[in-house]
Amino acid sequence: MAFFFSTTTTTTTLLPFLGLLSLFLLPPLTTANHRPLVSTPLTFREAPAFRNGESCLSTTIHVAMTLDSNYLRGTMAAVLSILQHSTCPENVVFHFLYVKHEPEVFSSIKSTFPYLNFKAYRFDTKLVRGLISKSIRQALDQPLNYARIYLSDILPTEVTRLIYLDSDLVIVDDIAKLWGVDLKNKVLAAPEYCHANFTNYFTDLFWLDPELPKTFSGRKPCYFNTGVMVIDVEKWRNGNYTRKTEDWMIVQKQRRIYQLGSLPPFLLVLAGNIEPVDHRWNQHGLGGDNIEGKCRGLHPGPISLLHWSGKGKPWLRLDSRKPCNVDHLWAPYDLYRSSKHSFEE
């Protein structure tokens, strides 16, 4: 684990609180003459400074996300969406986990969000080496996908509660509402889907085993998505949840008991024992299925968080000029400047 840099916001605001303004109304680029000219393959517009409203108390909302160049465009959009919809954006502290130190990724974050309060930590892939089994989608097998299992070891102990978020989502509501959910003594809270057929997340080898399914005895397991979780970090640590999750990954190494990546071991350990959160906090599956990434529509009901889980990612589909309808909901948070746009501007 390495501790990189954290920035705190002390500079006076250039722009007033812009929460409700569409990005299209913002100036295309705040001048950056004060910064050294760094050539970077990933160029993003600078986001405005988001400031706390007057009613804000000095509480901290800890958000953990992973960081790597492949998903950077998604991470940027997620961060922007969180700040833009927060009443108290300066209360949000981001904890970024990365595998490889890519200087251009960090310079992009710094230049895109000069006022962002964040810390970065290296995730040592040695922790999961030998534990990852091949899943149905290669992208799921990246070690960084497994970093969420180790958060309680990686983050400083003063972080006692944490929101973990995937990088392919945007939040369109105040994250303080998610932060404030009552965990009711549970280690984890997340939207729970009891109508989904839970059987399908595990193979026959699992269900037909005389011992393994007993892990679910005494609880009614329901699917939950591990891309949006509120975690009691102390309870996680004290309950040895990292090791419990690893134990199932070891079983999977010996006999194929599931097809997906880091999700099934979470379900094995925690399904049926989590505190359910309103479904509005994870409108997932917008990336389609894991094989083809077909377009999907929105489920009915109010939405606070849109999640492009599945194979299709909105930035790739928009670039390919064959976006799905839902991808247009992501586009307003896209800070990426293609080289073509740079010339136009």
Ligand SMILES: *[C@@H]1O[C@H](CO)[C@@H](O)[C@H](O)[C@H]1NC(C)=O
């Ligand atoms: C769930 O899926 C399994 C396997 O595909 C099937 O046998 C079972 O009937 C399904 N259960 C429900 C409640 O639909």
Ligand SMILES: *[C@@H]1O[C@H](CO)[C@@H](O)[C@H](O)[C@H]1NC(C)=O
């Ligand atoms: C967690 O692991 C430690 C060390 O292996 C052990 O002493 C402790 O009893 C375990 N706690 C739980 C809740 O399993």
